[in-house]
Amino acid sequence: MKRLAERAVHLSGNNDKPHSDFSALGHNMNASNMNASLISTTFFTPERYDSMLPIRSDLEQVERIISRELISRHKEFTDILHHVSQYKGKRLRPALLLASAHACGLVNESHWVLGAAVELIHTASLVHDDVLDSAHMRRHLPAVHTLWGTKSAILLGDCLFTNAFQMTSNLENNRACKVIGRSAHRICEGELLQSFHSGDINITEATYFDIIDGKTAEMISASCELGAAYAGASEAVIESMASFGRNLGIAFQIADDILDLVGHENQTGKSLGTDLDQKKLTLPLIWFLQNGTDTDKNKIKNLLENASSAKIVQVKTILSDSGAIDYAKNKAEQFIAAGKRDLQALAPSAFRNILHDITDQILNRSC
Numbered sequence: 537m538k539r540l541a542e543r544a545v546h547l548s549g550n551n552d553k554p555h556s557d558f559s560a561l562g563h564n565m566n567a568s569n570m571n572a573s574l575i576s577t578t579f580f581t582p583e584r585y586d587s588m589l590p591i592r593s594d595l596e597q598v599e600r601i602i603s604r605e606l607i608s609r610h611k612e613f614t615d616i617l618h619h620v621s622q623y624k625g626k627r628l629r630p631a632l633l634l635a636s637a638h639a640c641g642l643v644n645e646s647h648w649v650l651g652a653a654v655e656l657i658h659t660a661s662l663v664h665d666d667v668l669d670s671a672h673m674r675r676h677l678p679a680v681h682t683l684w685g686t687k688s689a690i691l692l693g694d695c696l697f698t699n700a701f702q703m704t705s706n707l708e709n710n711r712a713c714k715v716i717g718r719s720a721h722r723i724c725e726g727e728l729l730q731s732f733h734s735g736d737i738n739i740t741e742a743t744y745f746d747i748i749d750g751k752t753a754e755m756i757s758a759s760c761e762l763g764a765a766y767a768g769a770s771e772a773v774i775e776s777m778a779s780f781g782r783n784l785g786i787a788f789q790i791a792d793d794i795l796d797l798v799g800h801e802n803q804t805g806k807s808l809g810t811d812l813d814q815k816k817l818t819l820p821l822i823w824f825l826q827n828g829t830d831t832d833k834n835k836i837k838n839l840l841e842n843a844s845s846a847k848i849v850q851v852k853t854i855l856s857d858s859g860a861i862d863y864a865k866n867k868a869e870q871f872i873a874a875g876k877r878d879l880q881a882l883a884p885s886a887f888r889n890i891l892h893d894i895t896d897q898i899l900n901r902s903c
Contacts, residue, residue: 590886591634594643598630598651605652605699616684616692620659623675629654629759632784632894636763636777639887646707646766653700653716654759660696661723661751663689668727669814711765719758726750735815737825737837744822745786752792753785760784776881780891783875787898790868793818794861795901797852812848815840819867820860821851828858868899 606621630651666679681689704712760781764774839847882888
């Protein structure tokens, strides 16, 4: 697989059993409550809920597994696990995994376990991200570290990671272990690379794409890859689905970086402006520093060196007025178009339509 920088240039068994200590106690949810929760937790808003109907029952199974896995025999963990169980976001990764599976063949219990596993890994990364970014809000709730401290938040994230590994180890073949292990490594690698470039005003687009390929796109790619692989797809189709997920994931992160600059916290449900606070240069700012006038670039640099809430607002205004946001949106649209081309490997179906629908919503979202 080509490195992301090269692609950017070109574009210019019965697994429904408790697997971990978290799930030593049983848990049940009734169907009516589950159906209601899916409206708010899936990627689609209520008016698009019908689009998810073909995979709704599978998403319900994923939710049951996640709920069960977030229960521990240690009563000391009850509150923190209950808190993180409320981090019900878009469920993008399980939805992509299940839709990919249906589009390639038949869904089985392995897909439900995998859907829960990729969501737990994603949740773990969010818990860790909030520590790294000193963010105080996540999905309209206090970040874990603000209530239980940094050490507990890091350890909780570690537990969620290892829980997902344990879940996949019970599947019939070891492909999931290999893919999940690779993806977890790339997530950490992407975050570490980003930390080394914090405040680096000379960071290149190629390095930026390498960072987001790891920290975001990798797990979305893995979700689509695993959905196809465990549905019995050919290696060629599996590769196309992995490529689709990677292109989608890159576009998703660019959109996320744009929201960090122009979004509203009451809609996103998380702390915004953290990239600028942490001096993480994302695509709009990278483009501006490479293409703006010397006067504007020096102004931005001075604002970033002595950042404050008022100065960050000035940076956002400058970027919005300069065309930097539009440039980032156009770049995301290129990756979305590439992802749609990847979907041509699939036969027409309602499930391919779901994948198209999700792709179309990447840039048209407020959270």
